Amino acid sequence: MQELGDAVQASDLEDAWPFLDSEERLEGFRLLAPHEAERFFTALDAREECALLATFTPTERQLWMRQLEPDDAADVVQAAPAEQRETLLGALDAASRREVAALMAYAEDDAGGLMSPRYVRLRPEMTVDEAIAYLRRAARERVETIYYIYVLDAENRLLGVASFRELFAAPSDKLVRDIMRTRVITVRDDLDQEEVANVIAENDLMAVPVVNAQGQLQGIVTIDDVVDVVREEATEDIQKIGGSAALDLPYLETSVLELVRKRAVWLTVLFIGQFLTTAAMGFFEDELARAIVLSLFIPLVISSGGNAGSQASTLVIRAMAMEEVRLRDWWRVLRREVVIGLLLGLALGAIGLARVVLLPGSQQAFGDEFVLIGVTVSLSLVWIVMWGATAGAMLPFALRRFGFDPASASAPFVATLVDVTGLVIYFSVATFVLSGTLL
Amino acid sequence: MQELGDAVQASDLEDAWPFLDSEERLEGFRLLAPHEAERFFTALDAREECALLATFTPTERQLWMRQLEPDDAADVVQAAPAEQRETLLGALDAASRREVAALMAYAEDDAGGLMSPRYVRLRPEMTVDEAIAYLRRAARERVETIYYIYVLDAENRLLGVASFRELFAAPSDKLVRDIMRTRVITVRDDLDQEEVANVIAENDLMAVPVVNAQGQLQGIVTIDDVVDVVREEATEDIQKIGGSAALDLPYLETSVLELVRKRAVWLTVLFIGQFLTTAAMGFFEDELARAIVLSLFIPLVISSGGNAGSQASTLVIRAMAMEEVRLRDWWRVLRREVVIGLLLGLALGAIGLARVVLLPGSQQAFGDEFVLIGVTVSLSLVWIVMWGATAGAMLPFALRRFGFDPASASAPFVATLVDVTGLVIYFSVATFVLSGTLL
Numbered sequence: 001m002q003e004l005g006d007a008v009q010a011s012d013l014e015d016a017w018p019f020l021d022s023e024e025r026l027e028g029f030r031l032l033a034p035h036e037a038e039r040f041f042t043a044l045d046a047r048e049e050c051a052l053l054a055t056f057t058p059t060e061r062q063l064w065m066r067q068l069e070p071d072d073a074a075d076v077v078q079a080a081p082a083e084q085r086e087t088l089l090g091a092l093d094a095a096s097r098r099e100v101a102a103l104m105a106y107a108e109d110d111a112g113g114l115m116s117p118r119y120v121r122l123r124p125e126m127t128v129d130e131a132i133a134y135l136r137r138a139a140r141e142r143v144e145t146i147y148y149i150y151v152l153d154a155e156n157r158l159l160g161v162a163s164f165r166e167l168f169a170a171p172s173d174k175l176v177r178d179i180m181r182t183r184v185i186t187v188r189d190d191l192d193q194e195e196v197a198n199v200i201a202e203n204d205l206m207a208v209p210v211v212n213a214q215g216q217l218q219g220i221v222t223i224d225d226v227v228d229v230v231r232e233e234a235t236e237d238i239q240k241i242g243g244s245a246a247l248d249l250p251y252l253e254t255s256v257l258e259l260v261r262k263r264a265v266w267l268t269v270l271f272i273g274q275f276l277t278t279a280a281m282g283f284f285e286d287e288l289a290r291a292i293v294l295s296l297f298i299p300l301v302i303s304s305g306g307n308a309g310s311q312a313s314t315l316v317i318r319a320m321a322m323e324e325v326r327l328r329d330w331w332r333v334l335r336r337e338v339v340i341g342l343l344l345g346l347a348l349g350a351i352g353l354a355r356v357v358l359l360p361g362s363q364q365a366f367g368d369e370f371v372l373i374g375v376t377v378s379l380s381l382v383w384i385v386m387w388g389a390t391a392g393a394m395l396p397f398a399l400r401r402f403g404f405d406p407a408s409a410s411a412p413f414v415a416t417l418v419d420v421t422g423l424v425i426y427f428s429v430a431t432f433v434l435s436g437t438l439l
Numbered sequence: 440m441q442e443l444g445d446a447v448q449a450s451d452l453e454d455a456w457p458f459l460d461s462e463e464r465l466e467g468f469r470l471l472a473p474h475e476a477e478r479f480f481t482a483l484d485a486r487e488e489c490a491l492l493a494t495f496t497p498t499e500r501q502l503w504m505r506q507l508e509p510d511d512a513a514d515v516v517q518a519a520p521a522e523q524r525e526t527l528l529g530a531l532d533a534a535s536r537r538e539v540a541a542l543m544a545y546a547e548d549d550a551g552g553l554m555s556p557r558y559v560r561l562r563p564e565m566t567v568d569e570a571i572a573y574l575r576r577a578a579r580e581r582v583e584t585i586y587y588i589y590v591l592d593a594e595n596r597l598l599g600v601a602s603f604r605e606l607f608a609a610p611s612d613k614l615v616r617d618i619m620r621t622r623v624i625t626v627r628d629d630l631d632q633e634e635v636a637n638v639i640a641e642n643d644l645m646a647v648p649v650v651n652a653q654g655q656l657q658g659i660v661t662i663d664d665v666v667d668v669v670r671e672e673a674t675e676d677i678q679k680i681g682g683s684a685a686l687d688l689p690y691l692e693t694s695v696l697e698l699v700r701k702r703a704v705w706l707t708v709l710f711i712g713q714f715l716t717t718a719a720m721g722f723f724e725d726e727l728a729r730a731i732v733l734s735l736f737i738p739l740v741i742s743s744g745g746n747a748g749s750q751a752s753t754l755v756i757r758a759m760a761m762e763e764v765r766l767r768d769w770w771r772v773l774r775r776e777v778v779i780g781l782l783l784g785l786a787l788g789a790i791g792l793a794r795v796v797l798l799p800g801s802q803q804a805f806g807d808e809f810v811l812i813g814v815t816v817s818l819s820l821v822w823i824v825m826w827g828a829t830a831g832a833m834l835p836f837a838l839r840r841f842g843f844d845p846a847s848a849s850a851p852f853v854a855t856l857v858d859v860t861g862l863v864i865y866f867s868v869a870t871f872v873l874s875g876t877l878l
Binding site for chain 2: 035036039042043135136139140147164165168169181183197200201202203204205206223224226227228230231234235237238239241242243244247250251252253256259260263264266267268270271272274275277278281282285288289292293295296297298299300302303304306307308310311313314315316317318319322324325329332333336339340343344347348351352355365385410411412415416419423
């Protein structure tokens with residue numbers, strides 16, 4: 001990133017920001033040139049804006065609250081402690097205060113919580129020239145986007161849409177009605193923000209209109225908000241896939257205790273789940289005592305199942321988030337993963353067999369029955385890898401089916417699940433192959 | 440998502456698309472209403488557009504190639520087999536062909552490969568009214584965005600930028616020079632697309648100008664391209680974190696053999712790595728033979744280290760991708776993870792101790808020395824979890840430092856690494872605690 005001119009202060013402040021206390025932040029912010037300050041302030045997230053606003057003088061607070069778009073102002077007010085909300089709302093002018101209050105009625109993660117009420121609306125019977133003159137006035141007020149223009153009837157129902165470029169390029173005396181498109185992609189105000197992002201991304205839109213159950217236009221969600229949603233949702237999914245709860249703040253800004261709390265929950269659940277492996281091993285303790293050599297391959301065998309499962313579950317989780325795979329596709333996915341798991345299992349089984357049977361020193365390391373041990377390891381791998389891949393792929397479907405987040409089928413979760421069943425498969429195969437010799 | 444009007448065909452075709460052969464796709468596409476077809480075509484990705492174009496008549500190919508923005512057309516040509524590229528380029532008009540050829544000189548993943556050369560450029564000495572009249576003509580040609588207007592000198596160097604709204608709201612007789620901002624955020628044409636996305640997202644821009652080493656404007660990257668980049672990069676990271684190579688196509692469109700290939704590489708590497716656990720176990724076979732009870736806790740103990748490591752590595756990988764953590768922050772992260780790992784280890788150690796020592800039936804299950812066994816498990820957990828968390832957190836730093844993708848520090852990779860060391864820690868602690876009794 002380069003800056004033309006000498007604007008180094010803002011980027012310096014940005015770098016230092018995480019290390020400053022609230023007083024130093026206020027001081028640094030006040031030293032910025034006016035338009036640098038504006039860019040810096042709007043680039044902060046709602047929580048940081050809120051903290052900075054709390055240290056401002058009333059005049060500063062009024063100035064900066066009024067710099068915010070209504071949807072961003074609503075986020076700031078919602079990020080503030082209850083006792084500060086009135087003060088923040090009070091810093092807005094009356095019209096914005098009403099808009100912000102209306103937005104706050106929506107859940108933050110819905111289309112309604114993401115939208116801006118400041119779109120450009122036209123009547124169908126205006127001419128192109130009248131429309132442009134009207135827009136030129138509207139541009140002086142702070143509308144969110146003039147990329148699309150929405151044509152409404154008297155009840156605020158959406159009749160059509162025109163891109164700004166279409167309007168701008170049309171002959172002056174044409175009617176808006178004649179240039180607008182009547183087939184408009186809209187989203188309902190209670191649609192989840194992740195799905196709103198998918199609608200915008202998949203249809204290559206710059207903004208999407210948000211309507212209520214009666215088809216009345218409530219606001220618009222613009223693509224710049226979607227970028228943040230896509231990044232946020234991907235971050236949450238990645239953190240869950242890694243086996244911790246999603247963090248609310250960036251890693252370095254999250255306190256150590258909060259990190260421990262977010263990670264301890266899943267780690268403890270998985271740990272308690274892993275006690276089942278101890279129980280399973282205890283169940284086969286006699287076999288182990290008779291053939292201690294079997295224990296040498298336990299980490300190898302069960303982790304291969306876990307790895308195959310992690311691969312399958314993360315691929316399916318991501319495909320679900322991108323809406324490439326839907327709930328009803330479970331059967332197709334299952335069939336594919338059985339085949340894929342079998343092929344991967346055969347590959348690992350072959351390598352395992354070669355390693356145990358062909359490498360010199362095997363007889364010394366694994367005893368006289370090393371060939372049968374190799375067959376046991378190899379056959380177990382085929383079954384365990386196939387089971388890992390199918391279980392890992394089906395778990396996100398099961399979670400979604402019962403209303404949970406598919407991303408909870410984290411790599412460690414799948415691995416733990418497959419560890420327990422892997423042990424049972426391994427010892428069952430061992431009993432079958434080795435009975436009469438070692439067992 | 441709702442559609443006003445009766446536009447069900449396009450969405451029907453979208454749903455059926457993955458299941459159709461190329462002839463059926465062509466047939467379905469030809470049945471769409473003209474503006475439905477336009478939306479449908481531009482929403483396809485470059486590879487699908489390319490496949491469809493190959494089935495078109497020459498006239499259709501010319502029509503549809505010319506619908507594409509130059510950056511999208513360049514992607515289509517690059518997605519095509521070498522022998523089809525000339526035909527595709529030939530379908531463009533001469534001016535577009537030159538633009539597309541220039542874009543193809545850039546790597547697809549750079550700012551230069553992402554940018555469009557069709558931005559709106561103005562001279563500083565124009566008045567606002569002249570500028571608007573000029574824009575109105577330009578809007579009829581197919582410029583990529585008129586959200587920002589770029590002011591250039593005679594050598595195409597960027598002097599300033601104005602948002603369309605600012606220009607539109609300014610008094611008619613003002614000069615462009617007087618309303619433009621001279622501090623402009625730009626990116627270099629060789630900047631990686633992920634970093635371009637970060638610049639746009641963090642500065643809340645709708646587009647960013649791309650300049651060459653001489654500061655000359657080469658094109659613009661608009662936010663709608665960034666949405667795709669952010670989704671793509673997150674998908675790649677998630678697939679890598681899950682322990683497979685990144686897929687080129689959506690899961691259901693990737694062939695079974697391709698999936699096997701993408702997953703077999705890492706699975707085999709991890710499998711061979713896991714042979715080290717067999718070696719480590721073999722090294723402690725005497726201890727195992729004397730105290731078979733030790734084997735019961737192996738999956739429990741080592742997987743806890745792997746889980747703590749997966750958490751730490753995915754949190755750090757994501758924080759790096761979001762540019763919240765940089766290479767030079769490694770020491771801060773290390774200090775935090777030592778503390779976090781210690782606290783998590785103490786928690787699991789306490790639960791483990793309680794489970795082994797306090798639960799009824801422990802003496803029967805784990806023998807007379809069950810208290811010492813509990814102490815062994817518990818102490819090992821403290822060390823292994825702490826080691827897992829720090830190793831998992833440091834691995835992405837090491838990978839990035841040596842020029843690899845941090846996301847390669849996948850959950851299965853970290854788990855495998857920690858499994859081997861975890862065994863050594865477990866048996867070392869066991870030797871220390873149990874020597875003189877069981878060992």
